[in-house]
Amino acid sequence: MKSYHIRLLQYEHWANSRIIEALEKLETPPERAVLLTSHILNAQMVWFTRIVNDHLVVGIWDLLPVSWLKETSDLSYQKWDSYLKDLGETDFDKIIKYQTSKGDHYETSISDILTHLSHHAAYHRGQIITALKPVLPSPPSTDYVLWLRE
Template structure:
């Protein structure tokens, strides 16, 4: 299961970088597209810090300049993959206590948190692509199966 999660996280990084690369090519990308891509990365940061029991230093809707996005995505990817690879398989089903951004306490397994992060990012990447598609000759393709074919 651990190898599958790393596989999924590798896909997520690839997909995020494709969208970020597309944003970087635009002279004047829509502000909403920038905000949503920043939200993907900020939310990921918040979830990583919940998992690692660290303090998050960004809000869920943090403004992140496009020029910082690729490095942010890569840094967070390295951090979570490094963390996961140190765990024993049973620890993936371990429950974590955390609070939402509104302070509501919850408990979820690491597996559920990582699955949520992946699905959340995919949902919002689709929104970003929809916003920038009219401005591009070719919109970025971020389908999981495309990544597996290219990998």
């Protein structure tokens, strides 16, 4: 399970980087694409702070400047990568108790949180590609199988 989640994290970083590179090429990227990219990165950090019981410093829908996206993505990847590499195989079953931004309380395993993050990001990257199509002749492809082939 550990190697699977580390690979998913590596894929996520690759896919997010492709989106960010596309946004950086545009003089005026669509605000919706920037907002959704920000949301993906913010969600990664929100979930990270929940897992490590740290202080939350970002809002889930905070809009980040395009110039911050790469650094934010790289920082998130480094934090998650370090964290996952330090986990033992059975740690992925550990239940995390957390509170949502609405104040609701839940319990979810680390493995399920990581799976959610991957699916959540893929969903929003599809929306970002749709927003980029009218302004970018060849929007990036972020399919998992393409990452595997590289």
